[in-house]
Amino acid sequence: GNSVTQMEGPVTLSEEAFLTINCTYTATGYPSLFWYVQYPGEGLQLLLKATKADDKGSNKGFEATYRKETTSFHLEKGSVQVSDSAVYFCALRGYTGNQFYFGTGTSLTVIP
């Protein structure tokens, strides 16, 4: 079946540090992959996406590359800011299109 495994948190970084949040998946066929961000008291917002192998999604300085050989979609940012403090969710959409699968979320706190 399909599933998403995400790095456990919480993660605390100093401002301008490098961020990596690991995400691996199990899926039949060719899923689409997503990262969502949830700020305190808000809903989930799409951060970036990739729909086929070797695609790189990017947005607001965040990047993730769809790696089929390692079944991974790790989120990276070169220099985090205090405003990046949020919970990050990795997710996939199965190839049939009728199911979404989410990781458990990783809480990130960036300190000045």
Added chain:
Amino acid sequence: NAGVTQTPKFQVLKTGQSMTLQCAQDMNHEYMSWYRQDPGMGLRLIHYSVGAGITDQGEVPNGYNVSRSTTEDFPLRLLSAAPSQTSVYFCASAGGGGSPLHFGNGTRLTVT
């Protein structure tokens, strides 16, 4: 473009009361779904629909009903509220193919 609209934003119920959480989307998405989010539990799928007239159960459907009479609307009914249903509820919709889920801002429900 409003996206996914959920009402109400907050609700307090007494045990045994019933209510309907409203969800509407204006993106002509066929896929709609309801999740609940509890601390430390991530997102759990309650019910979903792949089109008008079609609904199916998710991971935690007990105590909830849904219907999909139009493409735009997907209400969630709590039949007899219980304290275990205290949670934040998110409605989400998606277009076809590898499109991502679009989330509403959530309804925070407390059952006393």
